[in-house]
Amino acid sequence: MSNDTKTMKNMDELAKLANVSVSTVSRALAGSTLISTKTRERIAKLAEEHNFQLNEKARNFRLKKTNMIAVVMMVDIKSGQHISDMFFLQMLGSLADALTAQGYDLLLTHIAIEDMPTIDRSRAFRQTDGIIFIGQGNQQEHLNRLADLGKPMVVWGAELENSHYCTVGTNNELGGYLATKHLLNLGRERIAFFGDINFPEPQQRYSGYCRALQEKGLPIDKSLQHNVPFDMTHANTEIHDLMQQGLKFDAAVCSSDLIAIAAIDAFNSYGVKVPDDIALVGFDDIALAALTQPPLTTVKQNITQGGHVIVRKLLAQINGDPASDTILKTELVVRRSSGAW
Amino acid sequence: MSNDTKTMKNMDELAKLANVSVSTVSRALAGSTLISTKTRERIAKLAEEHNFQLNEKARNFRLKKTNMIAVVMMVDIKSGQHISDMFFLQMLGSLADALTAQGYDLLLTHIAIEDMPTIDRSRAFRQTDGIIFIGQGNQQEHLNRLADLGKPMVVWGAELENSHYCTVGTNNELGGYLATKHLLNLGRERIAFFGDINFPEPQQRYSGYCRALQEKGLPIDKSLQHNVPFDMTHANTEIHDLMQQGLKFDAAVCSSDLIAIAAIDAFNSYGVKVPDDIALVGFDDIALAALTQPPLTTVKQNITQGGHVIVRKLLAQINGDPASDTILKTELVVRRSSGAW
DNA sequence: GTGAAAGCGCTAACAG
DNA sequence: CTGTTAGCGCTTTCAC
Numbered sequence: 001m002s003n004d005t006k007t008m009k010n011m012d013e014l015a016k017l018a019n020v021s022v023s024t025v026s027r028a029l030a031g032s033t034l035i036s037t038k039t040r041e042r043i044a045k046l047a048e049e050h051n052f053q054l055n056e057k058a059r060n061f062r063l064k065k066t067n068m069i070a071v072v073m074m075v076d077i078k079s080g081q082h083i084s085d086m087f088f089l090q091m092l093g094s095l096a097d098a099l100t101a102q103g104y105d106l107l108l109t110h111i112a113i114e115d116m117p118t119i120d121r122s123r124a125f126r127q128t129d130g131i132i133f134i135g136q137g138n139q140q141e142h143l144n145r146l147a148d149l150g151k152p153m154v155v156w157g158a159e160l161e162n163s164h165y166c167t168v169g170t171n172n173e174l175g176g177y178l179a180t181k182h183l184l185n186l187g188r189e190r191i192a193f194f195g196d197i198n199f200p201e202p203q204q205r206y207s208g209y210c211r212a213l214q215e216k217g218l219p220i221d222k223s224l225q226h227n228v229p230f231d232m233t234h235a236n237t238e239i240h241d242l243m244q245q246g247l248k249f250d251a252a253v254c255s256s257d258l259i260a261i262a263a264i265d266a267f268n269s270y271g272v273k274v275p276d277d278i279a280l281v282g283f284d285d286i287a288l289a290a291l292t293q294p295p296l297t298t299v300k301q302n303i304t305q306g307g308h309v310i311v312r313k314l315l316a317q318i319n320g321d322p323a324s325d326t327i328l329k330t331e332l333v334v335r336r337s338s339g340a341w
Numbered sequence: 342m343s344n345d346t347k348t349m350k351n352m353d354e355l356a357k358l359a360n361v362s363v364s365t366v367s368r369a370l371a372g373s374t375l376i377s378t379k380t381r382e383r384i385a386k387l388a389e390e391h392n393f394q395l396n397e398k399a400r401n402f403r404l405k406k407t408n409m410i411a412v413v414m415m416v417d418i419k420s421g422q423h424i425s426d427m428f429f430l431q432m433l434g435s436l437a438d439a440l441t442a443q444g445y446d447l448l449l450t451h452i453a454i455e456d457m458p459t460i461d462r463s464r465a466f467r468q469t470d471g472i473i474f475i476g477q478g479n480q481q482e483h484l485n486r487l488a489d490l491g492k493p494m495v496v497w498g499a500e501l502e503n504s505h506y507c508t509v510g511t512n513n514e515l516g517g518y519l520a521t522k523h524l525l526n527l528g529r530e531r532i533a534f535f536g537d538i539n540f541p542e543p544q545q546r547y548s549g550y551c552r553a554l555q556e557k558g559l560p561i562d563k564s565l566q567h568n569v570p571f572d573m574t575h576a577n578t579e580i581h582d583l584m585q586q587g588l589k590f591d592a593a594v595c596s597s598d599l600i601a602i603a604a605i606d607a608f609n610s611y612g613v614k615v616p617d618d619i620a621l622v623g624f625d626d627i628a629l630a631a632l633t634q635p636p637l638t639t640v641k642q643n644i645t646q647g648g649h650v651i652v653r654k655l656l657a658q659i660n661g662d663p664a665s666d667t668i669l670k671t672e673l674v675v676r677r678s679s680g681a682w
Numbered sequence: 683g684t685g686a687a688a689g690c691g692c693t694a695a696c697a698g
Numbered sequence: 699c700t701g702t703t704a705g706c707g708c709t710t711t712c713a714c
Contacts, residue, residue, distance in 0.1 A: 010691055021701045026693060036699060056467040058691035061402035062706060067464060068448070089430035096451055105465050107409070108447045110437055123408060124446050126397040232628060265632045287573060291606045293634040351707055362685045367709060377683060399707035403690060 008052045017050065018043050029054065069099055069314065070128040072119070073110040074137045085230060086258060087284045087301070091134050091156065094307025102315060104129075116142040120149055130314045132156070136200055152317035154310050158200035159325050166323045168310045171330040172201050175299035176208025178332045179253045179281040182297070184216050186339055188251035188279055194228040194239070194263065195255025195283075202255040205283065209253055224249060228259055236262035243270045250278060251338075257282035257289045260296055260337065275339030285333050297338035302328050349393045358391065359384050370395065410440055410655065411469040413460070414451040415478045426571060427599060428625045428642070432475050432497065435648025443656060445470075457483040461490055471655045473497070479540055493658035495651050499541035500666050507664045509651050512671040513542050516640035517549025519673045520594045520622040523638070525557050527680055529592035529620055535569040535580070535604065536596025536624075543596040546624065550594055565590060569600055577603035584611045591619060592679075598623035598630045601637055601678065616680030626674050638679035641672050 008014055011029075015022045020039065028035045028043040035043075046052075060066045073088055096106050109124040116139050119125055130152035136143055140160060147153050147165035159167045183191050193209050195202035210220050224247075228238045235258065243266055254260040260282035264274050274280050274294060282289060282298035289296040305328060313323040334340050349355055352370075356363045361380065369376045369384040376384075387393075401407045414429055437447050450465040457480050460466055471493035477484055481501060488494050488506035500508045524532050534550050536543035551561050567583060569576045576599065584607055595601040601623035605615050615621050615635060623630060623639035630637040646669060654664040675681050 012691080022691085023693075023702080024700060026691095027700090030693085034699065039699085051461075053461070053467055055691055056464055057398075057402045057405060057407065059693080060468075061398045061690090061708090062692045062694090064398060064706075066398065066468075068468075071449075086427065086430070089427070089433070092430070092433075092449070096449055100451070105468070106449045108412075108433070108437055108449045110441070120392075120394070123397055126394055127401075127407070127409075127446070232632065236632065261629070261632055264634065265636075268634065288602070288629070291573065291577065291602055293605065293609065295606075353707080363707085364686080364709080365684060367707095368684090371709085375683065380683080396707055400709080402692090402706090403708045403710090405690075 008050050010055060014047060014052050018046050065129055066127055067103060068105045068107050068128045070107045070109055070124045070131045071095055072131060072133055074113055074135065074139060075110050076113050086286045087256065088134055090286055090303050091307060094303050095132065095310065098307045098311035102311060113137060120146060130318055132310055132314060138198055152314055154314045156306060156310060158204050159327060160200060166313050167325045168306060168313060169327060170301045171327050172204035173208040175283060175330045176205030176253065177212045179299050180209045180212035182332055182338060183251040183279055183281060184212060186279060190224065190249040192224045192249040192252040194226055194252055194259050196227040196229060197225065198227065205255055230256055230258065232258040232262050235259045236266055239263050239266040252278060252280055254280065254282050257284045257286045257296055257298055261292055264292065275337050279339040280337040290335065294336035297335045298333050300331050300333050349391050351396060355388060355393050359387050406470055407468055408444060409446045409448050409469045411448045411450055411465045411472045412436055413472065413474055415454055415476065415480060416451050417454050427627050428597065429475050431627055431644050432648060435644050436473065436651065439648045439652035443652060454478060461487060471659055473651055473655060477541055493655055495655045497647060497651060499545050500668060501541060507654050508666045509647060509654060510668060511642045512668050513545035514549040516624060516671045517546030517594065518553045520640050521550045521553035523673055523679060524592040524620055524622060525553060527620060531565065531590040533565045533590040533593040535567055535593055535600050537568040537570060539568065546596055571597055571599065573599040573603050576600045577607055580604050580607040593619060593621055595621065595623050598625045598627045598637055598639055602633055605633065616678050620680040621678040631676065635677035638676045639674050641674050643669050
């Protein structure tokens with residue numbers, strides 16, 4: 001009969017009910033061994049019965065800590081890259097897993113590139129204990145400025161010379177190299193590169209592409225490189241245009257699986273077959289890559305591991321420890337789109 | 342030269358600097374018209390120069406409000422449905438947009454079904470001003486119990502008889518009906534249904550499927566209904582099994598686009614062509630649906646609109662207004678997978 | 683138009 | 699092992 005439906009206001013009420021002081025309640029609920037097991041259990045039971053909800057706002061205030069991490073995606077209004085980008089979303093899932101495991105919550109926020117200069121005045125920024133960027137866009141300066149503010153921060157992306165922040169990412173150069181070399185080994189010679197080299201990650205992938213070509217003694221034909229956007233729909237129309245213009249090539253390295261999927265569709269409209277007419281390699285190895293027609297050969301980014309490493313590096317910073325950059329192992333997953341079998 | 346690098350601790354410091362009281366600073370920064378424009382601008386400038394960061398934790402505490410909304414995804418460890426489910430993720434993007442537009446941040450949290458009974462004791466729950474569920478799983482009881490706690494809450498899913506909470510969703514029955522009728526009109530007669538009817542949404546879609554069949558005077562063959570999970574990879578093996586067992590059918594209504602994609606892949610392994618041998622209709626109309634091979638005919642769930650309506654209903658509750666259920670307009674998007682052209 | 687002061691609910695130092 | 703007390707930084711009522 002002790003079960004009242006209305007929930008209690010605060011610890012004070014619970015303390016009165018238990019005939020102890022608020023401090024005792026606070027300590028008991030926190031599991032402090034200072035409090036006798038008996039009292040602790042009694043209070044826990046009482047809290048349960050009366051449906052006591054600890055006031056998290058007061059707690060955050062007192063502790064100067066929210067146990068929340070902001071994950072930010074930069075959105076380029078013009079390029080139309082959007083939060084539904086699947087790589088981003090899979091990474092988000094991975095981060096949510098890793099953060100939850102460490103007792104943190106995930107504050108999801110997206111910000112237009114134009115607003116980057118003022119991100120440090122956003123609520124999302126002020127309310128969280130740390131911040132994670134998925135992709136660095138072309139915002140190196142702003143990211144550096146943010147890092148200088150001293151807030152714990154990790155960026156998923158390319159390791160750059162002049163970064164003030166901690167980076168975790170794939171070996172993009174190697175990925176581009178492996179993809180290209182794979183196609184070269186299969187006898188392809190006019191290999192296109194689809195990816196916007198104004199951004200650090202595609203740029204590094206393109207470097208790897210070039211290295212593979214040079215290693216084989218082949219020239220770099222700039223007409224084969226195209227700044228296709230990450231976004232699937234835009235990529236699709238872009239590649240349609242390329243076909244329209246009569247670009248001739250027998251293979252393509254795509255800077256994301258979504259671009260590869262968009263390419264397959266565009267090729268289809270022109271009766272061009274993958275991999276027979278054009279062999280394709282993607283990048284990311286999103287869940288979908290295995291189920292496209294044909295399934296994608298692709299450079300795997302280990303998203304699960306990536307999420308965990310990012311979180312580990314961030315927590316290190318929160319605990320005042322230094323955090324070094326990490327480049328994850330990179331491998332090629334061979335499926336049918338490259339025509340290997 | 343007034344630019345000091347270290348950021349200020351609190352309003353008090355800023356107040357001293359401006360030779361005013363904290364109250365004045367507080368009001369000025371909040372844009373109160375009580376303060377003279379001159380003082381307001383002076384303080385704003387000072388805050389900017391000295392890189393003053395308002396303490397959001399203190400503010401939340403004082404205001405008893407965080408401007409944060411929890412979005413929760415229920416994860417069934419056994420079924421393996423995961424946060425990377427694309428419909429969920431597109432919905433997340435839509436919610437993030439809608440919430441940002443209203444000055445709210447999004448706290449992303451996922452919870453194992455087993456933990457539903459204690460979700461009200463989670464930090465995510467206590468820290469936020471409202472809560473959104475994407476999909477109701479089979480947790481009707483727990484959702485009702487939560488709603489009874491009085492916290493603003495909206496659920497994306499099926500409208501159920503005995504719900505204590507506000508629902509926003511697609512007209513699932515109609516969707517299932519339209520999909521099935523479309524296939525029937527194209528002359529298909531043995532139409533399978535892929536979707537787990539233990540869950541409210543697929544269940545309603547299945548009802549629509551049955552209605553279309555009955556309307557046509559066709560019998561409901563239970564052997565054609567299969568509880569294929571939402572998750573793409575699991576769906577794939579499940580449908581493989583079905584083919585192995587020699588299930589005969591000439592069309593299928595899938596309870597999600599991901600299931601349809603998994604089906605196409607499975608059919609391919611058996612040399613079965615879509616739509617020639619088996620016509621397919623999906624559900625959701627995720628971004629990908631237009632780019633699969635063949636592109637998917639599918640029942641569109643208007644995710645963008647859905648996200649906005651959810652947020653509107655939630656904010657209504659936060660403001661103490663009542664919020665009624667909403668069933669969104671539902672339509673069939675015809676592409677090639679159903680063999681209409 | 684501005685200031686003084688109270689108080690939100692919690693945690694932790696200090697005292698016993 | 700438990701209680702008393704101070705105070706986190708902000709907003710807002712009340713006074714001037």
